[in-house]
Amino acid sequence: MNRNCTHLHRTGATHNVGGKAQAAEDPGRRKVLRGALVMGCSLLIPVALVGCEPKPEIPSRGADDTPATPQAAKVPQASVQYQVHPNEGRQCSQCQHFIAESSSCRLVAGNISNTGWCSLWTAA
Numbered sequence: 001m002n003r004n005c006t007h008l009h010r011t012g013a014t015h016n017v018g019g020k021a022q023a024a025e026d027p028g029r030r031k032v033l034r035g036a037l038v039m040g041c042s043l044l045i046p047v048a049l050v051g052c053e054p055k056p057e058i059p060s061r062g063a064d065d066t067p068a069t070p071q072a073a074k075v076p077q078a079s080v081q082y083q084v085h086p087n088e089g090r091q092c093s094q095c096q097h098f099i100a101e102s103s104s105c106r107l108v109a110g111n112i113s114n115t116g117w118c119s120l121w122t123a124a
Contacts, residue, residue: 074109080118082108087117096124 092098093114097106105112107120 074105074107075120077108077110077118080108080120082112082116082118084113084116086115087121090117090121090123092116092118092121094124095121097122098124 091114092105092112093100095105097108097120098104098112098114099106100114103111103114105118108118
């Protein structure tokens, strides 16, 4: 038997029967695997940065030390069952969210009657 012959293993690697190992891994395959690794890692970067957005500003406080609610953040009257008459003696003029000077509410959009009521009513 010739000791200098080369045998092919199931893994694709070859070795010299004389005991000297040879790396037969294809350099093209290495480049492909490295490229796949780089692509995979580059796809993970945006996912990692999603939570890095700046926090929204905290709304300023009103004159009575309650958070000021911008008009856009107010809920529509229909979504809170607003009605222009009291409900079991509860009415907007007795609610902590009602602003009598402007006939408005800190939470509900639109013109609010002082005798009205909605599901967000909270005793003042």
